[in-house]
Amino acid sequence: MTYCLAIRVNDGLVFASDSRTHAGVDYANVYSKMHHFNLRGDRQMVLLAAGSLATTQAIMNLIQRDLDDPDAANSLNKVEYLFDAANYIGYLSTEVQEQHIAAMRRSGFSGEASFILGGQIADKEHEIYLIYPQGNYITASSETPFLQIGETKYGRPILDRIIRSTTSLEESARCALVSLDSTMRSNVSVGPPIELVFYVKDSMQLSHYLKLTPTSPFYASLQQCWNEGLKQTINTLPRFDWEQQQEKPAQQAADLHH
Amino acid sequence: MTYCLAIRVNDGLVFASDSRTHAGVDYANVYSKMHHFNLRGDRQMVLLAAGSLATTQAIMNLIQRDLDDPDAANSLNKVEYLFDAANYIGYLSTEVQEQHIAAMRRSGFSGEASFILGGQIADKEHEIYLIYPQGNYITASSETPFLQIGETKYGRPILDRIIRSTTSLEESARCALVSLDSTMRSNVSVGPPIELVFYVKDSMQLSHYLKLTPTSPFYASLQQCWNEGLKQTINTLPRFDWEQQQEKPAQQAADLHH
Numbered sequence: 001m002t003y004c005l006a007i008r009v010n011d012g013l014v015f016a017s018d019s020r021t022h023a024g025v026d027y028a029n030v031y032s033k034m035h036h037f038n039l040r041g042d043r044q045m046v047l048l049a050a051g052s053l054a055t056t057q058a059i060m061n062l063i064q065r066d067l068d069d070p071d072a073a074n075s076l077n078k079v080e081y082l083f084d085a086a087n088y089i090g091y092l093s094t095e096v097q098e099q100h101i102a103a104m105r106r107s108g109f110s111g112e113a114s115f116i117l118g119g120q121i122a123d124k125e126h127e128i129y130l131i132y133p134q135g136n137y138i139t140a141s142s143e144t145p146f147l148q149i150g151e152t153k154y155g156r157p158i159l160d161r162i163i164r165s166t167t168s169l170e171e172s173a174r175c176a177l178v179s180l181d182s183t184m185r186s187n188v189s190v191g192p193p194i195e196l197v198f199y200v201k202d203s204m205q206l207s208h209y210l211k212l213t214p215t216s217p218f219y220a221s222l223q224q225c226w227n228e229g230l231k232q233t234i235n236t237l238p239r240f241d242w243e244q245q246q247e248k249p250a251q252q253a254a255d256l257h258h
Numbered sequence: 259m260t261y262c263l264a265i266r267v268n269d270g271l272v273f274a275s276d277s278r279t280h281a282g283v284d285y286a287n288v289y290s291k292m293h294h295f296n297l298r299g300d301r302q303m304v305l306l307a308a309g310s311l312a313t314t315q316a317i318m319n320l321i322q323r324d325l326d327d328p329d330a331a332n333s334l335n336k337v338e339y340l341f342d343a344a345n346y347i348g349y350l351s352t353e354v355q356e357q358h359i360a361a362m363r364r365s366g367f368s369g370e371a372s373f374i375l376g377g378q379i380a381d382k383e384h385e386i387y388l389i390y391p392q393g394n395y396i397t398a399s400s401e402t403p404f405l406q407i408g409e410t411k412y413g414r415p416i417l418d419r420i421i422r423s424t425t426s427l428e429e430s431a432r433c434a435l436v437s438l439d440s441t442m443r444s445n446v447s448v449g450p451p452i453e454l455v456f457y458v459k460d461s462m463q464l465s466h467y468l469k470l471t472p473t474s475p476f477y478a479s480l481q482q483c484w485n486e487g488l489k490q491t492i493n494t495l496p497r498f499d500w501e502q503q504q505e506k507p508a509q510q511a512a513d514l515h516h
Contacts, residue, residue, distance in 0.1 A: 153411035157440035161488055174495045182415035208500060221496045229491030230419055236487055237432045238479045242466060 001189035002150035003180060004033055004048035006118045006128040007172040008140050010165050013118045013126055013199040015046045016176040018150075018184065020191030021053050034195045035060055036206065037067060040077050043121040044204050045085060046197060050150035051113030051133065058096045059089065059113065082127045083137070086117050090135030097133065114149040119199065126201045154186045155179030169198055177212070177219070178226055194219070259447035260408035261438060262291055262306035264376045264386040265430045266398050268423050271376045271384055271457040273304045274434040276408075276442065278449030279311050292453045293318055294464065295325060298335045301379040302462050303343060304455060308408035309371030309391065316354045317347065317371065340385045341395070344375050348393030355391065372407040377457065384459045412444045413437030427456055435470070435477070436484055452477070 004017040015034060022028040033056075035047040047063075049056035066075035079085045097111050104111040112133035120126040130147040131137040140147050145165050148156065155178075162175045173196055183190045196210040212219040262275040273292060280286040291314075293305040305321075307314040324333035337343045355369050362369040370391035378384040388405040389395045398405050403423050406414065413436075420433045431454055441448045454468040470477040 153409075153444070154415050156444045157412050157415075158488070160444050161440075161485060162492055170498055170501055171492065173498070174492060178492070178495075182419075186411070186414045186418050208498065210498075218496060218498075225495050226491065227419060229487075229494055230416070233484065233487030233491055234420055234429065234432060234436070237436075237483050238476060240428055240431070240466065240468075240476075243428055 001187065002033055002050040003148070003152065003155060003183045003190045004050055004116055004150055005146055005148045005152075005155070005159070005176055005179060006046075006048060006116045006140075007146040007159075007163055007167075007176060008118065008126065008128045008165075009145060009163070009167050009169060009172050010201075011169045012201040012203070013046075013128060014169055014172045014176055014196070015048060015116075015118060015199075016173070016180055016194060016196045017048050018180060018190045019193050019195065020189060022189060028191075030191075030193070032195060034197065036197075037063065037076055039067075041204060043077070043119065044199060044206065045076060045082075045117060045119030046199070046206070047089070048116040048118075048149065049113060050115075052109070052111045054100070055093070055096050055111050055113040056115075059092050059115075062092050062096070063089070080121065081124065082117070082119060082121055082129065083139070085119075085121075086129035086131050086137040089115055089117060090131045090137055093131065093133065094135040116147050116149055120201065120204065126199065151183055151187050151190050154183040158182065169200065173198065174222065177222055181219075181223055181226065259445065260291055260308035261406070261410065261413060261441045261445075261448045262308055262374055262408055263404055263406045263410075263413070263417070263434055263437060264304075264306060264374045264398075265404040265417075265421055265425075265434060266376070266384065266386045266423075267403060267421070267425050267427060267430050268459075269427045270459040270461075271304075271386060272427055272430045272434055272454070273306060273374075273376060273457075274431070274438055274452060274454045275306050276438060276448045277451050277453065278447060280447060286449075288449075288451070290453060292455065294455075295321065295334055297325075299462060301335070301377065302457060302464065303334060303340075303375060303377030304457070304464070305347070306374040306376075306407065307371060308373075310367070310369045312358075313351070313354050313369050313371040314373075317350050317373075320350050320354070321347070338379065339382065340375070340377060340379055340387065341397070343377075343379075344387035344389050344395040347373055347375060348389045348395055351389065351391065352393040374405050374407055378459065378462065384457065409441055409445050409448050412441040416440065427458065431456065432480065435480055439477075439481055439484065 007014040017033040019030045021031045033049050066072040074088050115131040118128035129137045129139050142165050158179050180194050192213045194212045197206050198208045265272040275291040277288045279289045291307050324330040332346050373389040376386040387395045387397050400423050416437050438452050450471045452470045455464050456466045
């Protein structure tokens with residue numbers, strides 16, 4: 001499994017992904033799921049991938065081949081809108097899956113893959129798209145300004161509670177790290193290192209790429225702060241009626257000593 | 259869908275469940291998933307149910323029929339160990355499912371159900387069991403002293419981070435409420451009211467049954483505290499290097515005014 005997410009706030013984009021791949025419970029490996037291509041100066045894109053590693057690697061190869069070939073019918077350099085790019089990746093994805101689907105089904109595998117594409121082209125808005133295994137795609141809404149693929153549920157509540165369009169890029173990124181950390185803690189199929197990258201809107205370049213492991217001082221410190229903060233927050237939650245009644249005698253006794 | 263959980267700590271047991279049932283996205287209803295039977299004075303049990311409502315209702319009827327019948331081969335009053343009770347419920351569950359499985363499959367439904375059984379019999383330990391749709395069952399471990407059924411992933415990270423065998427019953431219950439609240443917020447198939455009940459070990463009786471809706475003052479206050487606490491905790495997380503650098507000039511300027 002995998003967990004990747006992208007957040008689109010007013011200031012730009014944040015991308016985060018884990019790095020664990022595996023075949024069943026065996027053959028666990030570290031592969032980056034965050035992909036970046038050298039594109040024309042008027043555009044910037046990041047592609048996050050979940051699903052069959054064979055499928056996603058084949059798609060990356062096809063994307064690069066089209067970029068290298070000036071006569072290619074389409075490429076990430078030729079699209080005019082980001083949804084064109086989502087459509088193009090969806091097309092490549094279904095083509096690759098189609099090629100192997102019969103053999104994969106015979107072996108009981110699906111070969112499916114999902115993607116999150118985020119970026120900006122020229123004077124258009126910065127956007128994020130989720131591309132389904134079927135090749136169709138959706139973008140995020142201003143009410144739910146993030147997209148997730150893979151093992152999405154563990155890390156979702158913190159995003160639902162915190163992320164708004166007005167959240168800063170850095171706060172969004174801290175939230176993404178907590179979301180990934182919670183997922184890794186509860187599900188062994190999602191694992192480090194965590195990759196994190198920022199895109200400031202209209203900059204046409206990525207900034208602050210980070211690769212974090214549990215031993216990275218920043219990540220260790222974030223984990224510790226979060227754990228302690230949660231424990232404190234649980235401790236500040238309202239008491240049940242009977243606890244207050246139980247606490248009263250002690251309080252009265254304390255009053256006597258004043 | 260459904261979300262139910264039980265927590266087993268040194269002091270006793272906490273049970274919590276949502277109340278939403280639905281057929282597809284239609285026919286959403288409110289049904290209690292927390293079941294309790296009048297048992298002999300030497301035992302206490304609570305049964306939480308997830309899955310096909312027809313299956314779970316049939317099983318509750320069979321459990322009650324066996325309790326009413328002094329000649330029944332087995333019943334919750336006759337078992338000597340809690341795992342016997344888990345085994346008995348697993349047997350009833352597979353019997354009920356077997357009865358309808360052919361017709362259910364023709365209509366594309368499964369009719370499956372899962373249960374959490376918790377309680378205590380006589381001088382034995384208080385325990386919790388998860389009963390799978392296949393009728394087999396597991397108990398919780400001292401390292402992971404809780405069990406969940408239904409839509410379990412959204413609400414799991416907070417349990418993983420907070421619940422230990424030494425956690426108090428009330429703190430466990432607050433944690434269970436946060437876990438349910440997070441799930442309800444991220445998934446519309448889990449809905450209020452939330453039912454919550456406590457069992458203090460060796461007491462042989464349930465205590466403090468609560469039925470909470472989002473408008474219950476206690477629940478509303480807990481939601482608000484939790485949201486604010488999370489926001490504050492996110493805000494205390496370590497800053498990225500470049501934020502500290504950005505903050506420095508302002509700090510130096512502030513120093514000048516001292």
